[in-house]
Amino acid sequence: MFYFGKKKQLLDISATIVQRFEDGVVAVDNHHCIILFNAGAERIFGYKAEEVLGRHLNILLPERFHLQHDVMIAEFAATQEYAKKMAERSRELFGCRKGGEEFEANIFIIKTGSGPEAGFAAVVRDISEDKKTEDELVRLATTDPLTGAYNRREFKSLADGESVRANRYNRPLSIMMLDLDHFKRLNDTYGHAAGDKALQKFTTLCCNALRTIDVFGRWGGEEFVTLLPETDTEGAVVIAERLRKLVSQSTLDFNEQKINITVSIGIAQYRAGEMTVETPLSRADSAVYDAKKAGRNRISVYRND
Numbered sequence: 001m002f003y004f005g006k007k008k009q010l011l012d013i014s015a016t017i018v019q020r021f022e023d024g025v026v027a028v029d030n031h032h033c034i035i036l037f038n039a040g041a042e043r044i045f046g047y048k049a050e051e052v053l054g055r056h057l058n059i060l061l062p063e064r065f066h067l068q069h070d071v072m073i074a075e076f077a078a079t080q081e082y083a084k085k086m087a088e089r090s091r092e093l094f095g096c097r098k099g100g101e102e103f104e105a106n107i108f109i110i111k112t113g114s115g116p117e118a119g120f121a122a123v124v125r126d127i128s129e130d131k132k133t134e135d136e137l138v139r140l141a142t143t144d145p146l147t148g149a150y151n152r153r154e155f156k157s158l159a160d161g162e163s164v165r166a167n168r169y170n171r172p173l174s175i176m177m178l179d180l181d182h183f184k185r186l187n188d189t190y191g192h193a194a195g196d197k198a199l200q201k202f203t204t205l206c207c208n209a210l211r212t213i214d215v216f217g218r219w220g221g222e223e224f225v226t227l228l229p230e231t232d233t234e235g236a237v238v239i240a241e242r243l244r245k246l247v248s249q250s251t252l253d254f255n256e257q258k259i260n261i262t263v264s265i266g267i268a269q270y271r272a273g274e275m276t277v278e279t280p281l282s283r284a285d286s287a288v289y290d291a292k293k294a295g296r297n298r299i300s301v302y303r304n305d
Helices: 002-020 039-045 063-077 128-142 152-168 183-190 192-209 233-248 278-293
Strands: 024-028 034-037 083-085 093-096 102-111 120-126 173-180 215-220 223-229 251-254 257-260 263-269 299-301
Touching: 024 039, 039 093, 039 120, 063 102, 102 128, 128 152, 152 173, 152 215, 152 223, 173 183, 173 192, 173 233, 173 278, 183 192, 183 257, 192 215, 192 223, 192 233, 192 251, 223 233, 233 263, 233 299, 263 278, 278 299
Parallel strands: 263 299
Antiparallel strands: 024 034, 024 120, 083 102, 093 102, 102 120, 173 223, 173 263, 215 223, 251 257
């Protein structure tokens, strides 16, 4: 009798913990029908317990993940493990709220029996806000706050990684330095707010026109850089000319005024064995100087010796 009373007390304590747990706790039977849905799960998924009890677990998952989830559960059931954290970096897991909104989740799953009658319980944590914060921190660390282009540090990191790949596979790689023409005059004439708008518009034009494999960054001031993988000098000239024309044919609307902007572009191709961005970029910078000296709004190519 004492044992029964003690056991009941423990069960009551366990039930209280589960019900008051901040994370969602969801249990299913061997047919994957929901048999437990705590207050945390109600808060996360937006359902009341009575709306989901007896229904298949798929109601809590985006439809496109039903098959993936079934495979993951089958893999877990076949192991000797009794508990496992299901969220891994290579497998993002998502839940689905009552209104259809998806959210990223961490899930810790537990077997609640053995054999064909085994069920499962899962502790579900909504990490969507954490992911947003993490993504925002990454964005702030890697991009220029004014234009949204890669900042110098991130561009250099990406460029150096690409140069290693280009050398390993003997693939062409080129770099462009892009310098807005008469930028100081623009700032002096229309103010720094107009200069900021010009930098933002230029970034938008370039990002929309470049290929998905290209890497675009702000090097500093009115100087921008673009890495062109799988591209030799001749290919880089084609891309640069497209950008030059696009910029020269556009206008910046600022305070009811239309401002014309142009860009001078210097091109250099990486040489065999060059593993960092500094040397080829210095050649592209030299080519920009030649373009400026020749009258601006034009392209200059640094010819490798």
